[in-house]
Amino acid sequence: MSKIIVALDGFSSCGKSTTAKRVAAKLHYAFVDTGAMYRAVALYFHRNQVDCNDLNAIEKALEEVHITFEFNPERLASDTYLNGENVENEIRKMYISDIVSQVSAIPTVRHAMVAQQQKMGKKKGVVMDGRDVGTVVFPNAEVKIFMTADPKIRAQRRKLELMQKGEDLPIEQIVENLKIRDEIDSNRSEGPLKRADDAIDLDTSYKSMDEQVAFVLEQVRRVQHAGK
Numbered sequence: 001m002s003k004i005i006v007a008l009d010g011f012s013s014c015g016k017s018t019t020a021k022r023v024a025a026k027l028h029y030a031f032v033d034t035g036a037m038y039r040a041v042a043l044y045f046h047r048n049q050v051d052c053n054d055l056n057a058i059e060k061a062l063e064e065v066h067i068t069f070e071f072n073p074e075r076l077a078s079d080t081y082l083n084g085e086n087v088e089n090e091i092r093k094m095y096i097s098d099i100v101s102q103v104s105a106i107p108t109v110r111h112a113m114v115a116q117q118q119k120m121g122k123k124k125g126v127v128m129d130g131r132d133v134g135t136v137v138f139p140n141a142e143v144k145i146f147m148t149a150d151p152k153i154r155a156q157r158r159k160l161e162l163m164q165k166g167e168d169l170p171i172e173q174i175v176e177n178l179k180i181r182d183e184i185d186s187n188r189s190e191g192p193l194k195r196a197d198d199a200i201d202l203d204t205s206y207k208s209m210d211e212q213v214a215f216v217l218e219q220v221r222r223v224q225h226a227g228k
C-alpha cells in the first residue's frame with residue numbers, strides 16, 4: 001500500500017491530537033502535532049521576553065528555536081523537546097494556551113513552522129494535526145478531515161485534560177480561552193483555521209475516541225483502495 005498524508009484540522013479540544021496519534025499508530029505512520037510546535041515557540045518567546053511586534057527579535061529568536069519530538073515509552077507517545085529540553089508538560093499549561101494564538105498568528109513564525117512541517121511529511125506516511133495542514137502545509141494531502149465539536153463539550157474535555165495534568169481551572173476561564181483562540185486562529189491573515197474545500201467533516205461531540213479513529217481509518221482505506 002503506498003504511503004499517504006493524513007491531515008486533521010479543526011478547532012482546539014475536538015480530540016484532534018489523540019485521534020491523529022491513534023490513527024498513526026494503526027497505520028505505522030509518523031504523527032506530528034503542529035500545535036505542540038507553536039506552543040514550544042510560544043514558550044521560548046515567553047521565557048526570553050521576545051516582543052511579538054519586533055520582527056528582528058522574532059527572526060533572531062526563531063534561529064534559536066529547535067523543536068524535536070521523541071518517543072516516550074512510558075506514555076507510549078511522543079514528547080516535545082525545545083532545544084533539547086523536554087517541554088511536553090510545560091507547553092500544555094494555561095499560561096501558554098493564553099499566549100499561543102498571538103504567537104502563532106505572526107507570519108514569520110508560521111513560515112518557519114510550515115517549512116519544518118513540510119520537511120517532516122516529505123516522505124509521506126504521516127498523520128499531522130493542526131489548523132492549516134490541509135490548506136497550507138499539505139494542500140495535496142490524500143485525506144483531509146475537518147474536526148468540530150460543540151463548544152461546551154470542548155471546554156469540558158479541556159478541563160478534564162488540564163485536571164489530569166494538575167491544573168484545576170474554572171470552566172468559564174476555559175470557555176473564554178477557547179473562544180478567544182477560535183477567534184484569533186480563524187481570523188489571522190496567514191494560514192487561518194479554515195476548512196479545506198475537499199475536507200471531510202467530522203463532528204466529534206457525541207463520538208467516542210474509538211469511533212473517531214475508525215472514521216478516519218475508513219477514509220484512509222477508501223483512498224488507498226481507490227489507488228490514489
Ligand code: DC
Pocket residue numbers: 012013034035036038039100101104105129130131132133181185
Ligand atoms: O492544537 P493546539 O490547541 O495545541 O494548538 C495551539 C495553538 O497553536 C492554537 O490555538 C493555534 C495554533 N496552531 C496554529 O496556528 N496552527 C497549527 N497548525 C496548529 C496550531
